[in-house]
Amino acid sequence: MKGLNKILVSKAELQHRVKELGAEISLDYHGQELVLIGILKGGAVFMADLMREITLPIGIDYMSVSSYGNSSTSSGAIVIKKDIDTDIRGKHILIVEDMIDTGLTLQHLQKHLLTRDALSVKICTILNKPSRRLVDIKIDYEGIEIPDEFVVGYGLDYAEQYRHLPDVWIVDTLELGIH
Ligand SMILES: O=P(O)(O)OC[C@H]1O[C@H](OP(=O)(O)OP(=O)(O)O)[C@H](O)[C@@H]1O
Numbered sequence: 001m002k003g004l005n006k007i008l009v010s011k012a013e014l015q016h017r018v019k020e021l022g023a024e025i026s027l028d029y030h031g032q033e034l035v036l037i038g039i040l041k042g043g044a045v046f047m048a049d050l051m052r053e054i055t056l057p058i059g060i061d062y063m064s065v066s067s068y069g070n071s072s073t074s075s076g077a078i079v080i081k082k083d084i085d086t087d088i089r090g091k092h093i094l095i096v097e098d099m100i101d102t103g104l105t106l107q108h109l110q111k112h113l114l115t116r117d118a119l120s121v122k123i124c125t126i127l128n129k130p131s132r133r134l135v136d137i138k139i140d141y142e143g144i145e146i147p148d149e150f151v152v153g154y155g156l157d158y159a160e161q162y163r164h165l166p167d168v169w170i171v172d173t174l175e176l177g178i179h
């Protein structure tokens with residue numbers, strides 16, 4: 001496909017890491033009430049794979065939040081485009097994301113969910129780009145650390161394309177004319 005010349009993380013590597021994360025989460029939350037919240041749209045692919053590797057009874061739900069605009073947006077400001085239906089009071093929440101980049105989305109979302117009286121709100125991401133971080137957030141379950149490259153596939157898009165690709169590809173930003 002145009003602009004996609006190199007696989008950064010293969011389907012096999014993703015599957016292997018998702019299995020490991022599922023096992024770790026199943027151990028950590030044994031005997032507790034856990035709800036996974038997948039963040040649309042990108043997180044949907046990882047969410048579907050991860051939930052099937054968790055061997056506990058769990059609840060699932062989805063949220064969609066707007067991008068934060070720019071980094072000077074006042075703290076706590078996220079716009080919820082689609083909210084969860086689940087009452088999360090007294091429950092352990094695990095946010096499931098495809099990518100943590102600046103960290104702003106997750107920082108805002110985590111704070112927001114804590115105001116709804118969840119017992120705990122932890123973060124799980126399949127891809128982490130720490131070199132781009134603007135805020136200090138704790139990632140409780142990290143899949144694979146990647147370098148500062150724009151990537152697509154496994155839920156991640158460029159202009160709403162390529163989310164369906166089973167591998168994670170590096171985008172040749174020059175070839176696609178991205179600045
Ligand atoms: O750490 P950050 O810099 O905040 O970036 C990470 C966010 O950006 C991506 O979502 P996006 O806003 O592109 O929405 P999408 O999943 O619908 O593509 C990704 O899925 C995270 O939610």
Ligand code: HPA
Nearest residue numbers: 101149150151152156157
């Ligand atoms: O590398 C990326 N690809 C797609 N969407 C993203 N959102 C943050 N980083 C990325």
